Amino acid sequence: MSKRSTKAPDNPGSAFGQAIGNMFQERVEKIQREVVERCGYRYHSGKDPLPGYRGATLRIRDRKGHEWQIDSAVTDQRNHVVIIGEVKYIQRAKHVTDKGSWICNCHSLLRQTYPTIRASIAVLAGGWSKPALKMIRDCGTEVFYVPYEDLVKGFSEKGITINWTDEGSAQASQEAWDTFSLWSEVEKEEIADKVVQSIAFPLAERIEKFLTDTTPRTVQSVEVSIKTNKGETIFRAFDTLQQAQEFQARVDFGEFFQE
Template sequence: MSVENFASAIGEAIGASMEKALEEKLIEIADLYGCHYLTSGVRNTKSGTKVKKLLMSDNYGNEYDIDGVFANENMQPLILFESKYIRYKKHNRDKASWICNAHSAVRRRYHSIRSSIAVLAGNWSGSSQAMMKSNDINLFFVPFELICALLLEVGIEFYWGEKEKIKAKDAWYKYNNLTFEQKTLIGRKMVSLIEVQLISLIENILDESIERQVKKIVVEIVSSLGEVKVFEFNTIDNALEFLGQDDLKNVFLITDSLSLFDPPPIFDE
């Protein structure tokens, strides 16, 4: 196999190893709850074969390649999963924004989905983490330093700069010479770091003893000029009172609209 970018190649291999180990663990958990963990489609193509990718669509027919999903016995999705490895933070925003956009769009179509989970390995910036958290995505991290330590255990130096191509090439060839068992173990050790917390969260998400209650009501109003305004209410009564106003078009008076001079919002950690 011809490799042009050795750093990218070993990164993809490590990410795939973690994803495989995560899949093993999630299948195990899914079985305990009578669920299915899927990483490919269940519908047939026109030729009659199963769809290889797990493509889930939004309300407008756009399809998103999701890494994995927990589904119940009726194949209704319950939890969306993403597994991503990134070495350099400069790629964070692209990956994070894709996850936010894809999961938000898919969740608006499949109202059975209860949660989104992303297992992130490598280096992830605070801003990309904040972006995903603001979109209600639960995050689990496998630090880059841990990956370096795991690879060093098998004689692979992984802590090198972006332009150190010789070291990247050496790391790739050494990784390629590892046995299947060694590569598998690296992925499992990565997942073991977040395993306990991940299982605990999934158990809470799938807990059927929790009574369903309305957590909040979100009202989005769109004007004929394209303006959009979103309102959130804690109770149904408050939302109905708001919607019962005689003249809702007044909510679009631009006197209270933010300007480009206004600073971004600040939230407490």
């Protein structure tokens, strides 16, 4: 370990969690960038804005003009967005519903806005619950997940306990931060590699498949949303265009509303 002068944070638990999140995100982005550039596409993250945008964060507008800050995007040679992505580490499960709902809402709106998007990807780690992961997958987002247990084991082997209880969190988080702050960059890279080991290959393989797929386009499914003048919404999903057209041709409000 190489000792460095580090100012003690006011909240070591929060600082340590942020450090893990940053380390995880940097390693995931490295994996993604390598495969994206190898396939001839451009990878955007952090301070690398999309064409037509300015600022220090990666932002993109939906069809209603709202701007969303996302973690990554992939564009083709014509600057069309083809993949959008999030990388999220969560220490405590109490935040997963809010974070998961945000991913669902953001990615769904962006996919409605940009027909060139082939995939939305969420690379997650930490205390994500099964219901939260299912919710994100059900919204059409590909999920690559590093379980909290894998993080606990990886850091434990390096002398850091991260699964502290609320009662002992003050001392445990301080000890974790003190040890982590003494790590060299090489040591941080080693633990980052270990943490993402289970998802590194499948993540890269999946991205490559999205970017190199030459299968002719066909209709996979059709969704019909009808909004009435009273604010009601009728939603149906079909396997073919013909089924959707037949439904629209015979829509009868009496079938849905008993008045």
